[in-house]
Amino acid sequence: MSSEQEALKRERMTRHWLAAERSVRAYIAGAVRSFADREDLLQQVALTVARRFDEYDECRPFLGWVLWLAKSRIVDFYRAQGRQPQHLSEDLLQNFAEVLVHRHDLIPLRHEALEDCLQQLPERSRRLLHLKYQEGHCVDHIAELLQSTPASIRVALFRLREALAGCIQRRMSAGGVE
Amino acid sequence: MIPNEQRQQIDRWLDGDLSESEAEAVICVLQESSAALQYFADRAVLEQMLVGCLTCVPVSARGQVISAAVPGRLAESAGGAAGWVRGWKLRTWVWATSAVLCSVLLSVVWLLPAVAAGPSELVRQTLAEYQPAMDRCYAVQVQPDVPQWRSAGRRRLLQSASTLWVRDHSFVQEFRSQDQQLTWGRDAEGAVWFTIGGRSAAVFMADEVPAVLQEVCDLRTLQLPTLLETLLRDYDLKYGVQEGGLSTILARRRAAAGISKYGAAEIRIESANRLVRHVLLERIEAGRVVALLDFSLQDVRPQPDGVYELRTHLQTDAVVLDRGSRAGARAELLRNFLQLLRNVSVDLQRGQMR
Numbered sequence: 055m056s057s058e059q060e061a062l063k064r065e066r067m068t069r070h071w072l073a074a075e076r077s078v079r080a081y082i083a084g085a086v087r088s089f090a091d092r093e094d095l096l097q098q099v100a101l102t103v104a105r106r107f108d109e110y111d112e113c114r115p116f117l118g119w120v121l122w123l124a125k126s127r128i129v130d131f132y133r134a135q136g137r138q139p140q141h142l143s144e145d146l147l148q149n150f151a152e153v154l155v156h157r158h159d160l161i162p163l164r165h166e167a168l169e170d171c172l173q174q175l176p177e178r179s180r181r182l183l184h185l186k187y188q189e190g191h192c193v194d195h196i197a198e199l200l201q202s203t204p205a206s207i208r209v210a211l212f213r214l215r216e217a218l219a220g221c222i223q224r225r226m227s228a229g230g231v232e
Numbered sequence: 233m234i235p236n237e238q239r240q241q242i243d244r245w246l247d248g249d250l251s252e253s254e255a256e257a258v259i260c261v262l263q264e265s266s267a268a269l270q271y272f273a274d275r276a277v278l279e280q281m282l283v284g285c286l287t288c289v290p291v292s293a294r295g296q297v298i299s300a301a302v303p304g305r306l307a308e309s310a311g312g313a314a315g316w317v318r319g320w321k322l323r324t325w326v327w328a329t330s331a332v333l334c335s336v337l338l339s340v341v342w343l344l345p346a347v348a349a350g351p352s353e354l355v356r357q358t359l360a361e362y363q364p365a366m367d368r369c370y371a372v373q374v375q376p377d378v379p380q381w382r383s384a385g386r387r388r389l390l391q392s393a394s395t396l397w398v399r400d401h402s403f404v405q406e407f408r409s410q411d412q413q414l415t416w417g418r419d420a421e422g423a424v425w426f427t428i429g430g431r432s433a434a435v436f437m438a439d440e441v442p443a444v445l446q447e448v449c450d451l452r453t454l455q456l457p458t459l460l461e462t463l464l465r466d467y468d469l470k471y472g473v474q475e476g477g478l479s480t481i482l483a484r485r486r487a488a489a490g491i492s493k494y495g496a497a498e499i500r501i502e503s504a505n506r507l508v509r510h511v512l513l514e515r516i517e518a519g520r521v522v523a524l525l526d527f528s529l530q531d532v533r534p535q536p537d538g539v540y541e542l543r544t545h546l547q548t549d550a551v552v553l554d555r556g557s558r559a560g561a562r563a564e565l566l567r568n569f570l571q572l573l574r575n576v577s578v579d580l581q582r583g584q585m586r
Contacts, residue, residue, distance in 0.1 A: 168282070
């Protein structure tokens with residue numbers, strides 16, 4: 055393969071990966087509880103995609119192919135850990151992947167809606183989200199920082215995410231997207 | 233609609249905040265209820281969007297919310313934007329990501345029999361003689377260094393390298409892999425810009441720089457005067473190995489110095505002219521070391537002013553997104569840029585395997 059063809063191929067791969075990455079992250083986050091393991095698996099999947107991109111059939115959805123690769127990596131990861139009750143079954147992993155593929159096309163619209171919804175949040179809510187998603191603190195540590203209790207923080211985060219999900223849904227409905 | 237309690241448990245699953253028995257119960261629900269599985273998928277996607285989306289809110293809009301909860305003296309010294317104390321999220325990108333950078337400085341000047349002085353005196357002299365208008369080039373490496381990342385494979389995977397030119401508060405940094413070129417910088421007006429291969433680009437004026445870009449500044453660059461002032465104020469200093477005309481100073485942060493984004497440091501200063509040749513710095517997040525930052529001086533040579541400006545790095549057909557572009561388009565390109573930074577690391581790994 056000429057260097058130009060190689061460059062074009064890699065550009066296609068990068069474009070596909072960028073479009074799929076958020077769903078891949080969601081998939082791994084749903085299947086693996088440890089944040090460090092999630093990052094490790096994401097890197098493994100990215101490497102696998104890079105190594106095996108020649109096998110990808112461009113007539114088929116890229117996300118489906120990547121989640122199939124990711125599923126294999128997750129199963130390997132489970133196997134290395136030994137059977138544990140909190141592991142998702144292969145059937146469940148498959149179903150989860152299918153749901154994500156089904157939702158994938160709407161993610162850019164959802165993301166745009168989310169950005170609008172975040173702008174409307176009061177300062178305290180932003181602070182909580184920042185501690186959770188930017189600082190990456192666990193619930194217990196957030197509770198310490200905010201001089202609250204872990205239970206209260208869990209409830210507050212839950213309500214906040216529910217509110218954001220509702221806001222996103224309303225905005226998409228208003229835009230004619232269900 | 234699934235029961236409220238199950239929805240809360242699903243949220244906690246995604247937070248990694250469930251006991252084994254609770255996690256087992258969630259799995260049962262997911263297996264039995266397609267509605268629960270759909271909710272689970274929606275929530276997983278929402279979580280990932282939140283990680284990316286929060287980083288797109290300008291620093292100025294989110295202000296000092298956190299600084300009240302997590303004071304940091306380094307942040308105070310770095311001014312308003314850096315007052316936003318945030319950790320580098322490995323997961324946001326190496327990430328993050330991590331993704332995105334500002335100005336490093338390491339240098340300086342005149343002749344003096346430096347080592348005769350104590351380490352604090354040498355740092356003081358170096359700071360006094362620092363010349364901000366001098367163009368300097370550094371090789372920058374960022375290497376994750378958390379315990380769970382310490383296996384050789386992971387370290388190699390995530391290590392990334394770049395070239396950084398700095399003049400005062402302006403900088404330009406370039407990442408190259410086999411087929412990818414990413415460039416970003418800050419011009420003399422304080423605008424932060426980036427370009428992907430010279431074709432796609434975005435620029436953020438000084439008053440609208442997103443937090444994530446500010447974070448990458450903190451991660452991949454550092455300002456020498458700020459560093460030296462901080463060393464004098466908050467660190468215990470002692471000499472390390474003295475060889476080849478270089479004085480090595482080992483800096484350990486005092487316990488009483490409060491929370492900071494930086495931990496231990498090692499700095500090598502050329503004894504004859506007090507030029508800072510090398511800086512190794514621990515990056516701290518949530519009380520632990522998450523990365524080692526390595527700045528190595530490569531060149532000191534006058535550069536044209538345009539080196540620090542976006543236009544110099546664009547191809548003729550480039551599309552540049554700015555404040556007036558469609559809402560969300562610039563943020564989306566920024567996300568892509570941050571992701572590509574991570575891909576550059578993956579490319580490095582692939583190159584090593586070949």
